Amino acid sequence: MLWGRVLGLCQYETSKLVRIQSVRLGSLKWSLNGAILLVICLMMLWNRQYQVFDPVVSSVTTKVKGVAQVLLPGVGDVVWDVVDYSGASQDKNSFFVVTNVIVTKNQKQGKCPEVPRNGRKCKTDRDCERGAWDQQSHGILTGSCVKFDVLTKTCEVSAWCPIETKTAPPRPALLAAAENFTVLVKNNIRFPAFSFIRRNILPQMNGAYLKSCQRENDSLCPIFRLGDMVREAGEKFSDMAVEGGVIGMLIKWDCNLDWLMRRCLPRYSFQRLDEKESNKTLYPGLNLRFAKYNTVNGVEERTLYKAFGIRFDVMVFGQAGRFSFIQLIIYIGSTLSYYALTTMFLDWLIGTSCYSAEVGQNYSQRKVESVQDQQKCVLCVSHVDENNIRLVKKSLKKSLQDVKPVSVLPRQQEDTGHLRAVLCLLQPDVHMNHDARPPPDQEADPKPKAPRPAWCRCNCCAPSPLPQEELCCRRSEGACITSSPLFKQLVLHRPLLEAVLLYRDPLSPPADGGLTSALRHCAYGQYISWRFGLPPPDAHPAIPSCCVRRVRESYPSPDGRYSGFTPARTVSMQGCADGHV
Numbered sequence: 001m002l003w004g005r006v007l008g009l010c011q012y013e014t015s016k017l018v019r020i021q022s023v024r025l026g027s028l029k030w031s032l033n034g035a036i037l038l039v040i041c042l043m044m045l046w047n048r049q050y051q052v053f054d055p056v057v058s059s060v061t062t063k064v065k066g067v068a069q070v071l072l073p074g075v076g077d078v079v080w081d082v083v084d085y086s087g088a089s090q091d092k093n094s095f096f097v098v099t100n101v102i103v104t105k106n107q108k109q110g111k112c113p114e115v116p117r118n119g120r121k122c123k124t125d126r127d128c129e130r131g132a133w134d135q136q137s138h139g140i141l142t143g144s145c146v147k148f149d150v151l152t153k154t155c156e157v158s159a160w161c162p163i164e165t166k167t168a169p170p171r172p173a174l175l176a177a178a179e180n181f182t183v184l185v186k187n188n189i190r191f192p193a194f195s196f197i198r199r200n201i202l203p204q205m206n207g208a209y210l211k212s213c214q215r216e217n218d219s220l221c222p223i224f225r226l227g228d229m230v231r232e233a234g235e236k237f238s239d240m241a242v243e244g245g246v247i248g249m250l251i252k253w254d255c256n257l258d259w260l261m262r263r264c265l266p267r268y269s270f271q272r273l274d275e276k277e278s279n280k281t282l283y284p285g286l287n288l289r290f291a292k293y294n295t296v297n298g299v300e301e302r303t304l305y306k307a308f309g310i311r312f313d314v315m316v317f318g319q320a321g322r323f324s325f326i327q328l329i330i331y332i333g334s335t336l337s338y339y340a341l342t343t344m345f346l347d348w349l350i351g352t353s354c355y356s357a358e359v360g361q362n363y364s365q366r367k368v369e370s371v372q373d374q375q376k377c378v379l380c381v382s383h384v385d386e387n388n389i390r391l392v393k394k395s396l397k398k399s400l401q402d403v404k405p406v407s408v409l410p411r412q413q414e415d416t417g418h419l420r421a422v423l424c425l426l427q428p429d430v431h432m433n434h435d436a437r438p439p440p441d442q443e444a445d446p447k448p449k450a451p452r453p454a455w456c457r458c459n460c461c462a463p464s465p466l467p468q469e470e471l472c473c474r475r476s477e478g479a480c481i482t483s484s485p486l487f488k489q490l491v492l493h494r495p496l497l498e499a500v501l502l503y504r505d506p507l508s509p510p511a512d513g514g515l516t517s518a519l520r521h522c523a524y525g526q527y528i529s530w531r532f533g534l535p536p537p538d539a540h541p542a543i544p545s546c547c548v549r550r551v552r553e554s555y556p557s558p559d560g561r562y563s564g565f566t567p568a569r570t571v572s573m574q575g576c577a578d579g580h581v
Contacts (some may be wrong), residue, residue, distance in 0.1 A: 066181030243285025
C-alpha cells in the first residue's frame with residue numbers, strides 16, 4: 001500500500017487538447033495573440049513594469065522675498081518686508097504670507113468693557129460673575145457691569161485694552177501687493193535603495209540662472225511668483241488674499257535610473273486645499289494673531305495684528321525605478337493568463353451562429369468529457385418485458401428493482417458489423433460443436449435453491465446483501481430470461497464465448513479450465529451487448545441477479561469468490577473480457 005502511494009506521486013498529468021484544422025480559426029488565433037502581445041509590451045514600456053521601484057525621501061526649505069508699502073488704518077504708511085509678512089509662522093515644508101490685516105493699536109493691561117458679541121449683556125453687577133471666563137472672552141470678569149456704549153452695558157474684564165472690535169477683514173486686501181512676491185523652493189531628495197541623491201536646483205543652474213529664470217519660460221525654475229502659484233491652482237489672488245487660504249504645491253519625482261534612459265526631473269503642480277466659499281464654512285480662510293510690543297513712559301504697550309494670509313504647503317512624492325530581471329519575469333508570468341482570452345473568444349465563436357450546429361456539437365463532444373460522481377452513480381436497467389432502458393440512481397437502502405427511474409430511453413443497437421460477426425459464429429456451417437453443453441458439474445437448474453426474494457419476479461433470483469445487486473430480469477411476473485434458448489446460445493455457449501475471445505485477440509491461448517474467469521466476464525459482456533446495445537453515456541449497465549447466478553453456475557470461480565457488481569461503463573461487446581464487470 002505504501003509503495004503504491006509512493007508510485008502515485010511519481011506521475012505527470014497534462015491537459016487534453018483538441019486541434020482543429022481551420023485556416024480561419026488559426027489566422028484569428030494568431031491575430032488575437034499578436035494583439036495581446038502588443039498590448040502587453042506597450043503596458044510594460046509605459047508603466048515600466050520591468051523595473052523595481054523605491055519611494056522618495058525628501059526635505060524642503062523655502063525662502064520668500066518681497067517688499068510692500070501699505071497704508072494701515074490708524075497707523076499710516078508701513079513698509080512690510082519678509083520678517084513682517086512671513087516671519088510670524090514658518091512650519092515644516094510650508095510657509096505663510098500675510099495678505100490682509102486688522103490692527104488694534106495701543107493695547108495696555110487694564111480693565112475695559114467686554115465686546116457684546118463675545119460677552120454677555122448685563123443690567124446689574126449680579127449678572128457678571130467675578131473671575132469667570134469662557135472661550136469667547138477677551139479677559140477675566142471683574143464682577144462689574146459697565147457701559148459699553150450709550151445703549152449697551154456689558155461685563156467688565158481684565159484684559160489688553162482696548163479690546164479688538166473689528167472682525168471682518170478689509171476689502172480689498174491691504175497687502176494685495178504680495179502677489180508679486182517670490183519664493184525659492186529647495187527640495188533635496190534621496191532614493192535609499194539605489195543610493196541616488198538629487199535636488200531640484202540642478203547642477204547646471206548657477207547664480208546667474210536663478211536671478212533671471214522665470215517659470216513662464218522654464219518649467220524647472222525653482223523660483224515661483226506667488227500670484228502664478230495661486231493662478232495655476234485655479235484661483236484669483238486678489239479674492240483669496242481677503243480671507244486667506246491654503247495652497248498645495250505638489251512636487252512629483254518620477255525617475256528612470258536605467259543607463260540608456262536616465263531621467264530624474266521634478267514636475268510642479270498647484271491646487272487649493274481649503275474650502276474657498278465663505279458661506280459654506282463656519283470659519284472661512286486662514287488667519288492668526290501676533291503682536292508687537294513697546295514701552296511708553298514705563299508702561300508696556302502692544303499693537304495687535306490679526307493677519308489673514310495664504311499658507312503654501314509643499315508636498316513631495318514620487319518614485320525611482322531601475323531595471324530588474326526578477327521583476328521582468330514576474331510581469332511576464334502574470335500576463336500569460338491574458339492569452340486565455342483568445343481561447344475563450346474562439347470557444348464562444350464556435351458555439352455561435354458563425355459555425356453550424358454540427359460543428360459546435362462535434363467540437364464540444366471532443367473537448368468535454370463528462371464523468372459521473374462516484375457517489376451519484378447512474379445505472380441503466382433493461383427488463384425482458386420492456387423494450388426500453390431505465391436510468392436509475394444507485395441507492396444504498398432500496399433494492400435496485402424498486403428504485404424509480406430518472407428517465408426512460410429507447411434501446412440503441414450495437415455496431416451492426418460486429419453483430420453480424422457474432423451471428424456468423426452461430427451458423428451451422430461454422431466448425432463448432434453447437435451441441436456442446438457445459439460439463440455435467442456446471443449444469444444448473446433455472447430454479448434457485450434458496451427462497452425467492454420479495455423483489456424477484458421470475459422466481460430464479462438469488463438473495464443478495466447489496467441493494468445494487470437486487471435486480472430481476474422482469475418488471476412483472478413471468479418466465480425468466482435464463483430459460484430462453486437464445487440466452488444459452490448467446491451468453492452461456494462456451495464455443496461462442498471462446499470464439500469471441502479469439503475474435504478480440506487472435507493470438508490468445510485456448511480458454512481452458514484455468515481461464516473460466518475470462519469466459520465468465522465475456523458472458524457478462526455478451527448479455528450487456530444483447531440486452532442494452534450501446535448503453536447511454538456515463539451510465540453503468542446492471543445485470544439481473546438471475547443471469548449472474550446462471551453465468552456463475554456455468555463458469556464458477558475455483559475458490560468460490562466473486563468481486564460482485566462494480567459500476568464500470570461498458571461501451572461495446574468488445575469490452576466483454578476486460579475483467580471489470
